[in-house]
Amino acid sequence: MFKTDIEIAQEAKLIPVTQVAEQLQIPEEELELYGKYKAKISEEYLEKIKENPDGKLVLVTAINPTPAGEGKTTTSVGLGQAFGKLGKKAVIALREPSLGPCFGVKGGAAGGGYAQVVPMEDLNLHFTGDFHAITSANNLLAAMLDNHIHQGNELQIDTRQIVWKRCLDMNDRALRNTVVGLGAKTDGFVREDHFVITVASEIMAVLCLASDMKDLKERLGRMVVAYNYQGKPVTASDLGAVGAMAALLKDAMKPNLIQTLEHTPALIHGGPFANIAHGCNSVIATKAAMKMADYVITEAGFGADLGAEKFLDIKCRIAGLKPDAVVLVATIRALKYNGGVLKAELNTENMEALKAGIVNLEKHIENLQKYQVPVVVTLNSFITDTDNEIYFVKQFCEERGCEFAISEVWEKGGEGGIALAEKVLQTLEEKKSYFKPIYEDSLSLKEKIETVAKEIYGADGVNYSAAAEGQLRKLEELGFGHMPVCMAKTQYSLSDDPALLGRPSGFELQVREAYVSAGAGFVVVLTGAVMTMPGLPKTPAALRIDVNEDGVITGLF
Secondary structure, three states: OOOOHHHHHHHOOOOOHHHHHHOOOOOHHHEEEOOOOOEEEOHHHHHHHHHOOOOEEEEEEEOOOOOOOOOHHHHHHHHHHHHHHOOOOEEEEEOOOOHHHHHOOOOOOOEEOOEEEEOHHHHHOOOOOHHHHHHHHHHHHHHHHHHHHHOOOOOOEEEEEEOOOEEEOOOOHHHOOEEEOOOOHHHOOOEEEOEEEHHHOHHHHHHHHOOOHHHHHHHHHHOEEEEEOOOOEEEOOOOOOHHHHHHHHOOOOOOEEEEEOOOOEEEEOOOOOOOOOOOEOOHHHHHHHHHHOOEEEEEEOOOHHHHHHHHHHHHHHHHOOOOOEEEEEEOHHHHHHHOOOOHHHOOOOOHHHHHHHHHHHHHHHHHHHOOOOOEEEEEEOOOOOOHHHHHHHHHHHHHOOOEEEEEOHHHHHHHHHHHHHHHHHHHHHHOOOOOOOOOOOOOOHHHHHHHHHHHHHOOOEEEEOHHHHHHHHHHHHOOOOOOOEEEEOOOOOOOOOOOOOOOOOOOEEEEEEEEEEOOOOEEEEEEOOOOOOOOOOOOOHHHHOEEOOOOOEEOOO
């Protein structure tokens, strides 16, 4: 009988997190327990292991997501389990899920089938409260900003140039544009305000890119909240908000340790989206994992044009990381969808559609190879895949210098990932990474945007709105031009138009807005119609989620 992901997770026999920690030689006294199966790792322990040698770093990414599903997190988890089956010391380093998608359309982010991190319900819901801490710190800063204006506005903040937004970890389109301060004079200054989802808050990016508490506080202090009447930036440090925000984030800074269904250790920490933020788990967790194990499997959100590009051009640049290999996940179903087949007809062999749609995979392979990192392509297996289809994809990848393996981790757990793990190990042994970001810091912001647009997306050029032109010019004048760019773009297409599947060509990228995340250390560039506060679909996942009289949660996926 078919079992759902949550049923598989709930039937799993978990071991105490203290035993998971023993696999990594983490003493129990270095753990801060959140019940039996979750723990935070102490700052003191992270400091102690800094002199340990680094393990190999493997990034898992994917083709552009489709309704057919790709299984990037499932592959990451299954690969980690497979390393364990082969007797290798491995750790998985992933992002925490956002509540918004859990109750919306995407669902959670714990993997699937027999390749999951557990406890699945805890992870997908409140977990250890990190996102709530980030939400509180973000909104404390918003409250202090409005209070400063109400109390006399000593900093001469121009209320028409407030850029700091409130946040909420929920898909709530009604909060995208709102008005605050209505009522009596004592209720504040009336102005237009906006909300973003918590995973798009700059504080999320700051927490995920900070190396320690000192660095966190410096980054928080640099965050631009508004501009004054002279057009100069006003920062969180100017408002005196840094200490209180850091106090709220003190525990959220510590990585979380849980396990997979096969008890492989997993560090889960931070969770910026890749379509509207930089899409990677925390630098602290990734670096800690590399000191704890011989092999670290991490992932970046959505397709390689978003998550992997930001991992390679932002996270690696800022943190000094160098990936040793990249695993690129695809499915035959998704490739046929890119070739124009309707979702209902994906289970039927269709070589013409596969040949038409595989250009999406081809572009992602080419992109990743531009970073001079070895690439392994894996097909996340479905029972409907035919031998002809598999052979075609295998040949296609090998002709382009990529190793290839089938992944059956959804059905078989770690056992189903051994072929992939062996290919990754072979690649790590035989091929050297010469990783290099795709653009230099010295380029102008426009040159950086155009490099990503042309080299990664395949655009002919970039069309800037008048507002974006002015914003980019001002950011250069203010000294932010040396920063990398964080492109906010639809995840469904290599272009900024979600309807353009496959490998679009002959298009111009539409840039509508740009602003600095000075604390995170990058400039955010909004393209197309991408939103920083998603909305719920017509039939949200929340309608299926429930809890029975015994406290058992159902409907999560």
